[in-house]
Amino acid sequence: xxxxxxxxxxxxxxxxxxxxxxxxxxxxxxxxxxxxxxxxxxxxxxxxxxxxxxxxxxxxxxxxxxxxxxxxxxxxxxxxxxxxxxxxxxxxxxxxxxxxxxxxxxxxxxxxxxxxxxxxxxxxxxxxxxxxxxxxxxxxxxxxxxxxxxxxxxxxxxxxxxxxxxxxxxxxxxxxxxxxxxxxxxxxxxxxxxxxxxxxxxxxxxxxxxxxxxxxxxxxxxxxxxxxxxxxxxxxxxxxxxxxxxxxxxxxxxxxxxxxxxxxxxxxxxxxxxxxxxxxxxxxxxxxxxxxxxxxxxxxxxxxxxxxxxxxxxxxxxxxxxxxxxxxxxxxxxxxxxxxxxxxxxxxxxxxxxxxxxxxxxxxxxxxxxxxxxxxxxxxxxxxxxx
Amino acid sequence: xxxxxxxxxxxxxxxxxxxxxxxxxxxxxxxxxxxxxxxxxxxxxxxxxxxxxxxxxxxxxxxxxxxxxxxxxxxxxxxxxxxxxxxxxxxxxxxxxxxxxxxxxxxxxxxxxxxxxxxxxxxxxxxxxxxxxxxxxxxxxxxxxxxxxxxxxxxxxxxxxxxxxxxxxxxxxxxxxxxxxxxxxxxxxxxxxxxxxxxxxxxxxxxxxxxxxxxxxxxxxxxxxxxxxxxxxxxxxxxxxxxxxxxxxxxxxxxxxxxxxxxxxxxxxxxxxxxxxxxxxxxxxxxxxxxxxxxxxxxxxxxxxxxxxxxxxxxxxxxxxxxxxxxxxx
Numbered sequence: 001x002x003x004x005x006x007x008x009x010x011x012x013x014x015x016x017x018x019x020x021x022x023x024x025x026x027x028x029x030x031x032x033x034x035x036x037x038x039x040x041x042x043x044x045x046x047x048x049x050x051x052x053x054x055x056x057x058x059x060x061x062x063x064x065x066x067x068x069x070x071x072x073x074x075x076x077x078x079x080x081x082x083x084x085x086x087x088x089x090x091x092x093x094x095x096x097x098x099x100x101x102x103x104x105x106x107x108x109x110x111x112x113x114x115x116x117x118x119x120x121x122x123x124x125x126x127x128x129x130x131x132x133x134x135x136x137x138x139x140x141x142x143x144x145x146x147x148x149x150x151x152x153x154x155x156x157x158x159x160x161x162x163x164x165x166x167x168x169x170x171x172x173x174x175x176x177x178x179x180x181x182x183x184x185x186x187x188x189x190x191x192x193x194x195x196x197x198x199x200x201x202x203x204x205x206x207x208x209x210x211x212x213x214x215x216x217x218x219x220x221x222x223x224x225x226x227x228x229x230x231x232x233x234x235x236x237x238x239x240x241x242x243x244x245x246x247x248x249x250x251x252x253x254x255x256x257x258x259x260x261x262x263x264x265x266x267x268x269x270x271x272x273x274x275x276x277x278x279x280x281x282x283x284x285x286x287x288x289x290x291x292x293x294x295x296x297x298x299x300x301x302x303x304x305x306x307x308x309x310x311x312x313x314x315x316x317x318x319x320x321x322x323x324x325x326x327x328x329x330x331x332x333x334x335x336x337x338x339x340x341x342x343x344x345x346x347x348x349x350x351x352x353x354x355x356x357x358x359x360x361x362x363x364x365x366x367x368x369x370x371x372x373x374x375x376x377x378x379x380x381x382x383x384x385x386x387x
Numbered sequence: 388x389x390x391x392x393x394x395x396x397x398x399x400x401x402x403x404x405x406x407x408x409x410x411x412x413x414x415x416x417x418x419x420x421x422x423x424x425x426x427x428x429x430x431x432x433x434x435x436x437x438x439x440x441x442x443x444x445x446x447x448x449x450x451x452x453x454x455x456x457x458x459x460x461x462x463x464x465x466x467x468x469x470x471x472x473x474x475x476x477x478x479x480x481x482x483x484x485x486x487x488x489x490x491x492x493x494x495x496x497x498x499x500x501x502x503x504x505x506x507x508x509x510x511x512x513x514x515x516x517x518x519x520x521x522x523x524x525x526x527x528x529x530x531x532x533x534x535x536x537x538x539x540x541x542x543x544x545x546x547x548x549x550x551x552x553x554x555x556x557x558x559x560x561x562x563x564x565x566x567x568x569x570x571x572x573x574x575x576x577x578x579x580x581x582x583x584x585x586x587x588x589x590x591x592x593x594x595x596x597x598x599x600x601x602x603x604x605x606x607x608x609x610x611x612x613x614x615x616x617x618x619x620x621x622x623x624x625x626x627x628x629x630x631x632x633x634x635x636x637x638x639x640x641x642x643x644x645x646x647x648x649x650x651x652x653x654x655x656x657x658x659x660x661x662x663x664x665x666x667x668x669x670x671x672x673x674x675x676x677x678x679x680x681x682x683x684x685x686x687x688x689x690x691x692x693x694x695x696x697x698x699x700x701x702x703x704x705x706x707x708x709x710x711x712x713x714x715x716x717x
Contacts (some may be wrong), residue, residue, distance in 0.1 A: 017709035035405070075471070084708050265704065272695050282692030289691050293636040293705040294617030297624040300706045301716050319617045321609075371602075377612055378605035382581075387589045387599035 024088050038093050040348035042218045051096035055128025073123040083255035090259045101256045106178050109247040113236040133174035135165040143372045146190040152181035161227040171220035172209045173199050180241050193241035197233040214358035246313050253316040257323050260295035275337040288333045291326040314380035317373040324364040331360035390430040399437050414449040416496035432559045432626040436714045439568045443575030450494025455568045459561035466514050466547045470497035476506045487537030501540045510560020515544040516569045530672035563634035565681050570622040573641035573677050577648035578717050580670045581611045584652035607651040614644040619717040624706040635687045642684030645674035
């Protein structure tokens with residue numbers, strides 16, 4: 001704990017947050033040499049090992065414990081502190097951001113919806129000692145998540161789970177999965193779903209990684225063949241899994257989008273450094289910058305409103321749309337501006353651009369497609385449901 | 388000093404009532420009577436948001452932009468203190484012989500003092516004690532209802548000038564403050580247009596159903612709200628951070644949101660929206676004028692791009708978590 005921050009449970013003033021960032025920045029700069037950097041051409045598994053090592057380092061030093069309750073090994077304080085740490089780490093490339101993001105997607109909801117379970121099992125995940133994944137989508141339940149069919153049958157003090165999940169990020173690197181399973185009748189839709197935490201080494205679990213077009217094979221399909229899950233692994237209420245899922249979606253759009261906006265700003269500056277840009281590029285460059293700035297400003301209001309409890313989940317669909325547009329606009333510009341490097345060059349810098357460009361294509365699909373988000377905005381924010 | 392949150396609703400009501408005049412000069416008198424200048428002095432962030440969102444929502448204009456700008460200029464150059472009309476640069480003289488180079492807002496058409504701003508860079512500022520009342524020839528172009536007074540040269544009068552680096556550094560904060568104010572006005576105008584198009588889509592029936600049930604229509608309206616929300620958040624952020632780049636971003640995003648609202652909402656109104664009996668054209672015209680004032684969205688994007696290339700925005704982070712939003716989102 002030497003050199004780490006002291007515990008606090010008080011709401012930081014804006015000055016407090018600024019000071020926190022400064023202290024954190026100073027610590028990260030001081031320890032930069034001992035934090036693992038991204039190696040050129042690193043594979044996904046190298047990156048996961050590196051990211052988790054840095055995560056443990058920041059947890060053990062106390063920084064990542066800020067904003068988590070003491071019940072899961074945290075030091076307390078407001079969740080905004082977690083966003084500040086994630087942002088500083090993203091700016092220095094310390095984590096594999098989409099992997100680290102899972103702590104923010106899954107952690108807060110599990111802590112809130114299953115406090116005893118969280119106290120028992122969450123710390124290794126939050127600390128980076130083990131991975132968790134999010135088992136939501138199925139082959140026939142993508143955008144229409146409420147039609148999922150993976151079934152959990154009541155067997156006394158256990159459930160018996162049978163079915164399939166797909167597009168599960170990092171399942172092959174995970175020790176546990178937050179699973180959404182059908183516990184009501186098939187036609188119960190969102191009212192008959194239960195969330196539970198499943199050990200990935202349980203008998204009957206088979207994980208098959210899928211090859212992704214960006215070359216980083218982060219997601220998998222997962223098969224469940226009479227997998228036994230203890231009832232103590234329940235998250236939220238039986239048949240109350242939908243609200244657990246929605247709560248996770250909201251978390252996903254908090255600190256993660258804030259971090260992502262910082263990463264996008266960094267990538268825009270990298271582009272300016274690497275591409276041969278002239279005055280003719282200024283408008284496109286400025287447009288990409290304003291799109292990222294719009295996402296960042298919106299994400300900032302969202303996080304402060306989340307802290308104040310004044311935001312409804314459907315409002316975060318706006319953040320998701322802004323995120324996907326900003327990321328895709330930026331990488332469209334990258335692809336256009338690199339003059340063939342992205343398409344033809346083989347060096348590590350070119351492959352890094354290529355990976356990020358290809359990954360950006362998924363931004364309007366994962367976490368709820370652009371079309372679903374627009375439906376939510378229209379139906380729930382503009383009041384057009386059943387119009 | 389700040390305006391206490393529990394006083395805001397009352398202040399909003401009094402500004403709303405004060406602005407409710409067809410004649411901009413009367414609206415201006417009303418706004419001044421409602422304590423606008425005191426509120427601006429006390430808490431610029433809140434006062435500007437209240438007044439400019441209301442001007443955007445209603446399409447009224449009391450010349451409040453001049454007060455925001457003149458206050459910032461006077462902060463560094465006392466000659467500008469007091470009630471002053473601003474001659475806003477809108478186009479270089481070379482553009483077209485019939486295009487004014489400057490416009491004066493109609494709330495200030497009887498002004499006796501003018502702040503002449505040579506160009507958006509603020510190369511030259513001049514306070515002119517006017518010899519004669521401003522010519523009241525209204526610009527009859529895209530938005531005659533705006534009542535703007537066009538100028539092609541600095542009017543005659545006793546002049547106090549500021550030039551060079553002193554002028555540009557005096558003008559910079561005024562430009563940024565004006566951009567934030569206009570961003571609020573544009574975003575609120577687009578928001579009002581969206582509300583109108585949304586209401587229309589719920590009752591206009593085609594193929595036996597309200598057109599709001601069609602996904603293509605829903606998505607246009609949703610897309611509009613997304614663009615407005617980004618612009619509004621950027622304006623709230625710029626008001627909190629006070630950086631010039633933040634103000635440029637907010638104005639650019641607001642111009643973009645207004646353009647998206649115009650395109651999408653006209654599409655939803657369909658044929659009726661193209662007629663002058665519908666309010667659409669008035670909002671559309673005003674958004675074009677407001678986008679042009681203090682730099683249109685494309686010019687702002689170009690300027691931000693040039694700044695990025697020159698490395699001037701290396702440390703620009705738009706907003707920090709430690710900043711506190713002082714305004715509700717639209």
